[in-house]
Amino acid sequence: MSTFSKRDTKTYNKFRKFCIWFTCNLCFGTYIKLMYNYKVEGKENIPKNEKFIVAANHMSNSDPFLLPMALNLPIAFMAKEELFENFFSRTLMDFCGAFAVRRDKVEVSTIKTALNIKNTDWMLGLFPQGTRDSSERVEKITRGFASFAKATKTGILPVAIIGTDKKPKWPFCSDITVKIGKLIPYSNNIDDMMQKWCRTISDLTGKEYVLE
Secondary structure: OOOHHHHHHHHHHHHHHHHHHHHHHHHHHHHHEEEEEEEEHHHHHHHOOOEEEEEEEEOOOOOOHHHHHHHHEEEEEEEEHHOOOOHHHHHHHOOOOOEEEEEOOOOHHHHHHHHHHHOOEEEEEEOOOOOOOOOOHHHHHHOOOHHHHHHHHHHHEEEEEEEEOOOOOOOEEEEEEEEOOOOOOOOOOOHHHHOOOOOOOOHHOOOOOOOO
């Protein structure tokens, strides 16, 4: 699995950039636009000529494919190592630039990959909740994403996803909205960055956030 946990800058080449565009914008995007009322809000909040980490709430398996299309950016996602055990999902994750991480601890290779991504025109993407959560609260947030922001000295772009947990029976009978918040500057205070992200996602989604 080490092959997919440590990625150098050469990994994020034109081939993978085409693969993620083809998968997210053309294949997945066509389905989304045919089956949902789809819209993106807050595009003006996407920084220009600046590196950042894309951190979004997680509602369904389609979220990693939705975000590159919504932000119009190549995004390299951290993915649980179990996704690299199956040939099909491993190939898809590999071609789209994702890299494997262990849930129980952050390895040195993960940090190195995050730093390597910073030296490309890709953005690092992750889900602070760690797993899918369709509850009405912003909860079960891990501090790891803020640690990566501190380690790479990059801000955090909070993105709220609404509606991907609803499966439409007919075209245009369900809504998907992606709301992009304002950049959270990186700092040495990991807890402060985490709480700012939680409050922003709460405001954008309307879900309750209770400071733990």
